[in-house]
Amino acid sequence: PYTLTVAGEAVDAPADGVNVTCGALPEGASTAPGTITAVVTDAGGTTATASAAYTIVPPLPAPARLFPSAARTAIGVQWERVLAAGPVPPLGSDCPCPLYLLRWRPAGTDTWTLKLHRDRTTSSRQSWPFRGFSDLPQGTTYELAVATLRDAIEQETPDALSWSATVMVTTVAPATGVRATATHDSIAVTWDAQLGARRYSVWLEGPRGSTPQFLTPDGRTSHEVVFRHLPPDTQYTVEVEVDAGVQTPVTEISVRTAPAAADWTPLPRGPQNLRTSVTHHSVTVAWNPPYTGARDVYVLSLFHGNKEVGSTGTSNGVTSHTFTGLNPHTPYMVKVTHSDIVREFAQATVVTAAQPGPPLRLSLTAGRAECTAGTLNPVTWKIEGGIAPYWLTVDGAVVNPDATSTRVTCGALPEGASAAQATTVAAVSDAAGARATASAAYTIVPPLPAPETPGRISAWPDGLAFHWYTAEPPPGADALVVFLMRWREVGSSAWTYDTQPIWRHEHRGITYGVRAHIGGLRDPAAYEVAVAPMRHRVEAETPQALRWTPTRQATTVTYPANVTATATHDTVTVRWDRQPSAFSWYVHVSNPDADVYTGRQLSDTDAATWGDPASAAHEVTFRHLLPDTEYQLGIRSQRGSESAPIRDAAATVRTKPAPAGSMPLLRGPQNVRATATATSITVTWGAPFAAARQHYEVLLLDQNATRVLYREWLYAPPWTFTFTSSTVNGGYPPWHVAPETTYSIRVRHNGVVDAEEELSIATQAAQPGADRSASADLLRDHPRLADLPQSRRHTRLTYSRPSANRLGSTDSRAARKAATRSSYGAPTASRQTGWPTMRSRNSSKGGRHSQSRSIGPERASVAAPSAPAGVKRAKNVCRRKTPARIRITSGASGASLPSAAARRRKLKIESCPARRPVRSAPTAARPSASASSSAA
Numbered sequence: 001p002y003t004l005t006v007a008g009e010a011v012d013a014p015a016d017g018v019n020v021t022c023g024a025l026p027e028g029a030s031t032a033p034g035t036i037t038a039v040v041t042d043a044g045g046t047t048a049t050a051s052a053a054y055t056i057v058p059p060l061p062a063p064a065r066l067f068p069s070a071a072r073t074a075i076g077v078q079w080e081r082v083l084a085a086g087p088v089p090p091l092g093s094d095c096p097c098p099l100y101l102l103r104w105r106p107a108g109t110d111t112w113t114l115k116l117h118r119d120r121t122t123s124s125r126q127s128w129p130f131r132g133f134s135d136l137p138q139g140t141t142y143e144l145a146v147a148t149l150r151d152a153i154e155q156e157t158p159d160a161l162s163w164s165a166t167v168m169v170t171t172v173a174p175a176t177g178v179r180a181t182a183t184h185d186s187i188a189v190t191w192d193a194q195l196g197a198r199r200y201s202v203w204l205e206g207p208r209g210s211t212p213q214f215l216t217p218d219g220r221t222s223h224e225v226v227f228r229h230l231p232p233d234t235q236y237t238v239e240v241e242v243d244a245g246v247q248t249p250v251t252e253i254s255v256r257t258a259p260a261a262a263d264w265t266p267l268p269r270g271p272q273n274l275r276t277s278v279t280h281h282s283v284t285v286a287w288n289p290p291y292t293g294a295r296d297v298y299v300l301s302l303f304h305g306n307k308e309v310g311s312t313g314t315s316n317g318v319t320s321h322t323f324t325g326l327n328p329h330t331p332y333m334v335k336v337t338h339s340d341i342v343r344e345f346a347q348a349t350v351v352t353a354a355q356p357g358p359p360l361r362l363s364l365t366a367g368r369a370e371c372t373a374g375t376l377n378p379v380t381w382k383i384e385g386g387i388a389p390y391w392l393t394v395d396g397a398v399v400n401p402d403a404t405s406t407r408v409t410c411g412a413l414p415e416g417a418s419a420a421q422a423t424t425v426a427a428v429s430d431a432a433g434a435r436a437t438a439s440a441a442y443t444i445v446p447p448l449p450a451p452e453t454p455g456r457i458s459a460w461p462d463g464l465a466f467h468w469y470t471a472e473p474p475p476g477a478d479a480l481v482v483f484l485m486r487w488r489e490v491g492s493s494a495w496t497y498d499t500q501p502i503w504r505h506e507h508r509g510i511t512y513g514v515r516a517h518i519g520g521l522r523d524p525a526a527y528e529v530a531v532a533p534m535r536h537r538v539e540a541e542t543p544q545a546l547r548w549t550p551t552r553q554a555t556t557v558t559y560p561a562n563v564t565a566t567a568t569h570d571t572v573t574v575r576w577d578r579q580p581s582a583f584s585w586y587v588h589v590s591n592p593d594a595d596v597y598t599g600r601q602l603s604d605t606d607a608a609t610w611g612d613p614a615s616a617a618h619e620v621t622f623r624h625l626l627p628d629t630e631y632q633l634g635i636r637s638q639r640g641s642e643s644a645p646i647r648d649a650a651a652t653v654r655t656k657p658a659p660a661g662s663m664p665l666l667r668g669p670q671n672v673r674a675t676a677t678a679t680s681i682t683v684t685w686g687a688p689f690a691a692a693r694q695h696y697e698v699l700l701l702d703q704n705a706t707r708v709l710y711r712e713w714l715y716a717p718p719w720t721f722t723f724t725s726s727t728v729n730g731g732y733p734p735w736h737v738a739p740e741t742t743y744s745i746r747v748r749h750n751g752v753v754d755a756e757e758e759l760s761i762a763t764q765a766a767q768p769g770a771d772r773s774a775s776a777d778l779l780r781d782h783p784r785l786a787d788l789p790q791s792r793r794h795t796r797l798t799y800s801r802p803s804a805n806r807l808g809s810t811d812s813r814a815a816r817k818a819a820t821r822s823s824y825g826a827p828t829a830s831r832q833t834g835w836p837t838m839r840s841r842n843s844s845k846g847g848r849h850s851q852s853r854s855i856g857p858e859r860a861s862v863a864a865p866s867a868p869a870g871v872k873r874a875k876n877v878c879r880r881k882t883p884a885r886i887r888i889t890s891g892a893s894g895a896s897l898p899s900a901a902a903r904r905r906k907l908k909i910e911s912c913p914a915r916r917p918v919r920s921a922p923t924a925a926r927p928s929a930s931a932s933s934s935a936a
Helices: 152-156 537-541 725-729 804-810 813-824
Strands: 003-006 009-011 032-041 047-056 066-070 075-079 099-106 113-118 130-133 141-149 167-170 179-182 187-190 199-205 213-215 224-227 235-243 250-256 272-278 282-288 298-304 307-314 320-324 331-338 345-351 361-366 370-372 376-384 391-394 397-399 405-409 420-429 435-445 456-460 463-470 482-489 496-501 503-506 510-519 526-534 552-555 564-567 572-577 584-591 596-603 617-622 630-638 651-654 670-676 680-686 696-701 708-714 720-724 742-749 755-762 796-800 885-889 930-932
Touching (some): 113 130, 187 235, 282 345, 376 420, 376 435, 510 526, 564 651, 572 584, 708 720
Antiparallel strands (some): 141 167, 235 250, 298 331, 331 345, 391 420, 420 435, 482 526, 696 742
């Protein structure tokens, strides 16, 4: 073990440290060196020593000035900061801070209480430190002193510090001996002197609503005040406050003034002789005090209407004031209140002077030139000049001039009149009394007639659909903009209204129709529906002035229940439970990725579909679907004949894979052909299969196939249509078939699987003999070709129609079709794979005149080695009874496709005359008047 001594004193060696006493300064010295020596001895008797030097300095000076304060149970002291103690750190930062040591004790005792204080007050030198001590007895005198420290350790040796002069402070008790003596108009209050009191304040509070009065005696030696000019026979409360700094003890008593003598004359109350004067932007008010010696404190308020627009106060003998910044020719009310114990006031109403300004002008505009009788017409106005504020009336009714618009009611039509003129009159006056008037004329017309044909109404779960037609508005007139629809549950008296915009349907000209859908209804429930046309949406606010269609009734239905589906490789059968509240159903299957959609509208009384209408379940079968494909099912319950966009009872089902050796169906129009004259184009085609859906769309487009010039829908054979100037002119917008112009024709089959064919053809010149054969282009739309890599853009297809001796016994349509499918697989819809589908019905595996065909790069075949890239023409010489040779290419190998037209597959056909061989048409020959896709 170790034995340790520090400054000659034995200490515990394992301890971290010990405090030693610094030596005294030699007399007259400001500093002196000091040394602390330590000696350690171990168990073997070995000794080691060490020393530490420091400087002995005198104690820091004490604060020069102290300011004590006292309260009922606390004392405090504030002192002047000692700069030698160091700077005060910024707010929010950590110490080191200047250190002070405070000591206090009750006067006459020997024991001091010490308290260390860290100065965190502020970085400003003007703010002095403060320290308070609470929970002390009242009326006790204490001695206080403050010393400055260099380190907190110095608080352990307070006798070595330099202390400030001791100050005395006494805790304060509430005032004692409070007494009040009253006459009929005065109250005298006295109290005993209190130790530690700085000053006294005496308050006098009268009845509720009066202003409290207070008096402050002069100095600390005066202990009496007198309240004068009081009303007689009134109860008052007296409070005496002893101001001791931090806290203010209060003593409270009650006193009542004596009744007045019979010959007593009351003093006047409130401001006297109130006077006002005005300019166009100011009000000056003056008054006299109520009596000599009255308290000269007054409160002034200025009001415009019920709103206070200004307030201030006066004192020290001031009895006038001017309010400025006011509006010209405006009424104001000024109020002056005397702030004495009674708190009486005087008031006056004044009007500021008018300021000359520009002439007052008013303009008025009617929002509707034609107003339906009994409805509303918006009118707007503009006020210029004059002096604000303004007062405005429209048709005798007072309106807010700042609103700039209102609505007036259009009058009734005279009996038997189809129209009548009406005028709305407005008048305005300003603050100066100037007046101006204006008027706006309009025509009162009868309400629009309700649609003669009420239209169709349909129902579904929680909603209804109402469809009707109306006449086209007159040219250049916006006579028909919206409809107002109303509905209510049968048995209810309250209608629900909603505006419905016009739904425009374009087909062979222009017709106007409206279709409204109502949702959020109860299910099931019966509703009444009616509709009325409006010239303006504002007419919806006066439905009683409109002409309504006869009320129609419909009942909402419930959702289909227990929906199930079964599938084969090309059919889907859907079943669901019968709903007594539904009159019809719309059932559909779809696959957006495969571009498949088919649906059927079915009636509850369709015996061919349902058999017994009262049966518990319904079913329908969809045929000609794609194998191994997932479909979404939907069933819409309805009442009526309209198919509305409503929520479905949806499910999914997947068809089975196709059996081995099954023959896939052709898709899209087949054998599309077109012939042209100078002013007409005729297109014909065949159905993809016998039971295909009879729904085709034929479109006439510009040469680039970017703009639709005319479209037609066909629902029954024969599948042919002729575009002429008359048919196209009936379209919208007007168009015509022009000579020597190239058009694109697109035929779309809207079947279970949508597919389309497109060809390009040029009309002949407008001259005799123009109906001769020429070349034509057959185009297939291929929007995804430009997105493929360059190496996949040049698949070349070569095809030639074989003769009978080459084809042998297979030269029949069924055999050729079977040969084509067995060699090249089932055709695929272009919208499914992204590649065009070339559907050939004539093909052979052998012979020089027949080459293989392809649908895409994954099944592409190579043409003859000697065949150059690009479009190739047939031989110059045609042999009689020999079909044309055709080669098809989608682009040269490695070549870029510069335009949209070049990205389409092209077919060149050269036909031969019947009797004599001819050479091929020159390159600049006129395009053919006929083209066919059968060879493809």
